Amino acid sequence: MRRTMAASEAASTSLRPGDQGPTWDLSDLYASPEDPRIEADLAWAEGEAQALAREHQGRLAGLSGDALATMLERYEALDDRLGRVSSYAQLRFAADRNDQIVGRFFQSIQERTNAIWTMLLFVTLEINKLEDEVLEAKLAQSPALARFRPWLRDTRAYRPHQLADEVEKVLHEKYVVGRAAWVRLFDETVAALRFPLDGRELTSAEIFDALSDKDRERRRAAGHSISEVLGRNARLFARITNTLAKEKQIEDGWRKFERPISARNLANHVEDAVVDALIAAVRAAYPRLSHRYYALKARWMGLERLAYYDRNAPLPEDSDTRRPWSEAKVIVLDAYRSFSPTLAGIVDRFFARSWIDAQLRPGKDSGAFCHPTVPSAHPYVLMNYQGRNRDVMTLAHELGHGVHQVLAAEQGPLMSSTPLTLAETASVFGEQLTFRALLDAETDPVRRRVLLAAKIEDMLNTVVRQIAFVEFERRVHEARRTAELTVDELGELWMAVQGESLGPAFELPDEYRIYWSYIPHFIHVPFYVYAYAFGDCLVNSLYAVYRRQPDGFEPRYLELLRAGGTLRHKELLAPFGLDATDPTFWDQGLGVLDGLIDELETALAGRI
Numbered sequence: 317m318r319r320t321m322a323a324s325e326a327a328s329t330s331l332r333p334g335d336q337g338p339t340w341d342l343s344d345l346y347a348s349p350e351d352p353r354i355e356a357d358l359a360w361a362e363g364e365a366q367a368l369a370r371e372h373q374g375r376l377a378g379l380s381g382d383a384l385a386t387m388l389e390r391y392e393a394l395d396d397r398l399g400r401v402s403s404y405a406q407l408r409f410a411a412d413r414n415d416q417i418v419g420r421f422f423q424s425i426q427e428r429t430n431a432i433w434t435m436l437l438f439v440t441l442e443i444n445k446l447e448d449e450v451l452e453a454k455l456a457q458s459p460a461l462a463r464f465r466p467w468l469r470d471t472r473a474y475r476p477h478q479l480a481d482e483v484e485k486v487l488h489e490k491y492v493v494g495r496a497a498w499v500r501l502f503d504e505t506v507a508a509l510r511f512p513l514d515g516r517e518l519t520s521a522e523i524f525d526a527l528s529d530k531d532r533e534r535r536r537a538a539g540h541s542i543s544e545v546l547g548r549n550a551r552l553f554a555r556i557t558n559t560l561a562k563e564k565q566i567e568d569g570w571r572k573f574e575r576p577i578s579a580r581n582l583a584n585h586v587e588d589a590v591v592d593a594l595i596a597a598v599r600a601a602y603p604r605l606s607h608r609y610y611a612l613k614a615r616w617m618g619l620e621r622l623a624y625y626d627r628n629a630p631l632p633e634d635s636d637t638r639r640p641w642s643e644a645k646v647i648v649l650d651a652y653r654s655f656s657p658t659l660a661g662i663v664d665r666f667f668a669r670s671w672i673d674a675q676l677r678p679g680k681d682s683g684a685f686c687h688p689t690v691p692s693a694h695p696y697v698l699m700n701y702q703g704r705n706r707d708v709m710t711l712a713h714e715l716g717h718g719v720h721q722v723l724a725a726e727q728g729p730l731m732s733s734t735p736l737t738l739a740e741t742a743s744v745f746g747e748q749l750t751f752r753a754l755l756d757a758e759t760d761p762v763r764r765r766v767l768l769a770a771k772i773e774d775m776l777n778t779v780v781r782q783i784a785f786v787e788f789e790r791r792v793h794e795a796r797r798t799a800e801l802t803v804d805e806l807g808e809l810w811m812a813v814q815g816e817s818l819g820p821a822f823e824l825p826d827e828y829r830i831y832w833s834y835i836p837h838f839i840h841v842p843f844y845v846y847a848y849a850f851g852d853c854l855v856n857s858l859y860a861v862y863r864r865q866p867d868g869f870e871p872r873y874l875e876l877l878r879a880g881g882t883l884r885h886k887e888l889l890a891p892f893g894l895d896a897t898d899p900t901f902w903d904q905g906l907g908v909l910d911g912l913i914d915e916l917e918t919a920l921a922g923r924i
Contacts, residue, residue, distance in 0.1 A: 335640035337674025337701040344693055345404040349421045354401055358428055361397050364390065365435040376442040381458025388464050391439055395729040396690045398429050403689040410698055413507035414679030430492050437485055443468065444475045466882040467730045473582060477571035495563060502556050502839045505549060507679050511541045521682040521700040528628045528704065530636045539625035543827035546834060550803045553833035561796040564842060576793035580843035584735040585884050590896055594850055597902035598783040606780045607819030609772055609913050614821045615924045621823045628773065634766045638703030641674060648712045651753040656870050662719045666697060674701035683836065684710050686717035691725035691732050705770055709747050716746030724880030732880040736844060740851025742877055748859050768916045775909045778852045782845040784817035788832060789843055806832055853905025861892045
C-alpha cells in the first residue's frame with residue numbers, strides 16, 4: 317500500500333545508519349581489483365586489438381559490406397569487454413576517492429585501456445575517410461552492416477572536425493596524463509576536503525546537506541564553512557579550470573569548432589540553434605520563474621531578502637522529516653508501477669540485487685549518478701541518501717537513468733548510449749511520476765504547499781540554475797581566450813550570472829564568490845549542464861501529452877527508451893507530436909513550471 321505524506325509524520329529528522337540505504341555489490345563485474353578475470357580480459361582485448369589492426373588497418377575502404385560488418389562486430393565486442401573493466405575501476409574509485417590503492421588501480425586501468433583504444437583509432441578514422449557513396453554501397457549490399465547505420469551516422473558527424481591520424485593518436489595517448497589527470501586531481505581534492513561545523517569535520521555531501529537545515533543560523537555557519545574551505549583551495553581550483561579551458565580552446569581551434577559549446581552540441585546530436593533557443597528562452601523567463609518564486613519564498617520566510625544559504629532552505633511549514641530508505645523504496649516503486657509495471661519490474665531489480673550504493677561515507681563521490689557499465693552487465697546507481705524528499709526525488713531520477721539504460725542495452729555496446737540531452741528523459745520523467753504520486757495522494761493543504769514548493773525549487777535548480785551554469789561556462793571560456801583568469805575574476809563572473817538568475821530577492825555577499833569552484837560538471841564535461849534543462853523542458857512537454865491522453869502512451873514511451881542512441885531527438889519526439897526545433901517548444905515546457913508557481917501563489921494567498 318502506498319504510504320502518503322500523512323503516513324510519514326512519525327519519521328525522524330535524522331537517519332540511523334541502517335536507514336541510509338544499501339551499498340552496492342560489484343561482483344557482477346568483478347570480485348575485486350585482484351580478480352584474475354581483469355587481467356585475462358585486458359590481455360584478450362590487447363590481443364584482439366592487435367589482430368584487428370594487423371588484419372584491417374589501412375584496408376577498410378576495400379572491405380565488402382559483410383566484411384566491414386564482421387570487423388565492427390569484433391570492435392563492438394572489444395568495446396564491451398574494455399567497458400566492463402573500465403566501469404569497474406570507475407565505480408570502485410567513486411566509492412572511495414581517499415584510498416590511494418584504489419586510485420592507483422583506477423589510473424592503471426585508464427592507462428591500459430587507453431593504450432588498447434589507441435591501437436583501434438584507425439577504425440573511426442578510416443570510416444570517416446570513406447566517401448558517402450562508397451559507404452552507402454556497402455550498406456546497400458549488407459544487412460549485417462546496415463544494423464550499424466546509426467553508429468556510422470554519429471561517427472561520421474565528426475568528419476569536418478577530424479584531424480590527421482598522427483595528431484588524433486597523440487591526443488588520445490596524452491589524454492590520461494592531460495585532461496584525465498586534471499579531472500582526477502579535482503575529484504580527489506574535493507573528496508578529501510573536510511568542513512568544520514558543530515565541532516565535527518563534515519564531508520562535502522554532509523556540509524551541503526546542512527544548507528537545507530531548518531535552523532537558519534546553522535545554514536549560515538555551513539555556508540561560511542564551505543566558503544572558508546573552498547577559499548583555501550581557490551588557487552588550485554582556478555589552475556585546474558584555467559588549464560582545462562585553455563586545453564579545450566586549443567583543441568577546438570584545431571578542430572574548427574565555431575564556439576566553445578559547439579563540440580558539446582555535436583556530441584549531443586543537437587543543432588546549435590536548438591540549444592541557443594533553449595538558453596534564450598530560459599534566460600528570458602528568469603523574472604517570471606526564479607525571480608518571482610524567490611520573492612515569494614522570502615515573504616513566506618518573513619525575510620526582506622534571502623541569503624545564498626536560504627536558496628534550498630526548508631519552508632516555515634516544512635516539518636523537515638527524514639524518510640528511512642525502506643520508505644523511499646516503496647514510494648518510488650509504487651510511482652513507477654502506477655505508470656508501467658514493466659518499468660517497476662526493472663526498478664525492483666536495482667533494490668533486490670544490490671545495484672545501488674546510497675550510504676554516506678568519507679571519500680565517497682558526493683554527487684549522484686547511474687553508471688550504465690556495459691550491455692552485457694547492468695547499470696549501478698550511486699547517491700548519498702539522507703532522507704529528505706529531495707533525496708527521494710534523486711533516487712527516482714537515477715533509477716530513471718537505470719531503466720533507460722537497461723532497455724537501451726538491446727541496441728548493443730555501440731548504440732545503446734544516448735546523447736546527454738536525451739539521457740535525462742527517463743530520469744526527469746521518473747521524478748515527475750514520483751512527485752505526482754505524492755501530490756495526488758496528499759490531502760493536507762499545508763503538506764501540499766510544501767510539496768509544490770519543493771518541486772518548484774527542484775525544477776528551478778534543474779532549469780534556471782543549470783542554464784546559469786552554462787552562461788558562467790560560456791563567459792569563462794570566452795574570457796580564457798584572452799588570458800588566464802584570476803580567482804577574483806572567476807568570482808566576478810560567478811556573481812554576475814548568479815545575480816541575473818536568482819534576482820533581486822537575494823543578497824549575495826563576497827563569501828559566495830568562491831562557490832563556482834566545487835561544481836564537478838565544469839571539470840568533467842564542459843557544457844554538460846544544459847542537458848538537464850533540455851531534459852526537464854522536454855519531459856514537461858512529454859508528461860503533458862501523457863496526462864492529456866494516457867491511453868497508448870506507455871508502449872510509445874518504452875519504445876523511445878529502447879531506441880537508445882539509434883534515433884535523434886526529432887525522430888523520438890515525433891510519435892508524441894512534439895518537435896524541439898519548434899521555437900515555441902521550450903516555452904511550453906517552461907509553462908509547466910510557471911503554472912506550478914501560479915498554483916502555489918494561489919495556495920498562499922492571504923497567508924503571507
